[in-house]
């Protein structure tokens with residue numbers, strides 16, 4: 001069996017006595033695409049915060065490539081190869097997608113490079129590849145602020161890819177996107193799996209179905225069940241926790 005790339009082992013997080021995560025166990029294989037769903041307050045954001053080092057578990061361990069991440073600073077965890085895409089795109093609005101990517105490409109952050117804006121040919125080629133991966137070649141020189149919401153999301157995904165992460169944590173990537181943009185985002189994330197381990201948190205069940213990947217359902221800070229979308233959808237416990245928003249499941 002392949003060793004997991006990322007594992008949460010019995011992770012609990014208490015906020016002043018309230019357990020946002022409660023003995024959470026979850027394991028991701030290298031190259032896996034995984035969706036995580038759960039009702040509001042299930043602990044999805046806290047779960048990402050624990051992986052990225054923003055929140056320290058009260059109990060348990062987070063193990064990445066065989067090494068505990070406990071006590072490692074957030075920026076160092078990012079550098080170890082765990083990239084996080086927040087719900088709102090964080091791109092430099094006044095710069096072009098190409099310039100955004102030039103700044104994001106690994107190794108281009110030396111003051112010398114930033115001053116002169118110079119990249120070596122390998123880095124320039126990488127920027128071009130990233131523009132192609134996310135379908136923004138034709139928009140490479142526009143102001144990023146003038147891109148559509150979906151295009152900004154793709155640019156931010158490309159900026160994360162520029163760091164060559166092992167893991168991509170993607171929080172609600174299709175909120176506010178058009179149907180076509182949603183489909184394209186699904187295709188993009190599917191295409192990134194394999195080379196990367198991709199974990200997607202979403203509320204949009206049609207989108208999760210399109211991802212066609214294993215689904216983990218969180219409830220009250222714990223894994224309620226795991227399986228294909230069909231399996232979790234027909235699980236009476238899942239139906240119960242989603243009661244009231246049943247139509248969405």
Ligand SMILES: Nc1ncnc2c1ncn2[C@@H]1O[C@H](COP(=O)(O)OP(=O)(O)OP(=O)(O)O)[C@@H](O)[C@H]1O
Pocket residue numbers: 015018019020038039040041042043044045046047
């Ligand atoms: N810093 C904090 N202090 C106290 N309670 C918190 C804190 N952060 C989160 N919580 C609580 O922990 C629980 C889990 O929150 P979390 O944001 O992880 O859930 P979620 O599944 O991401 O919810 P949503 O889908 O609404 O974003 C919630 O009840 C929340 O109110």
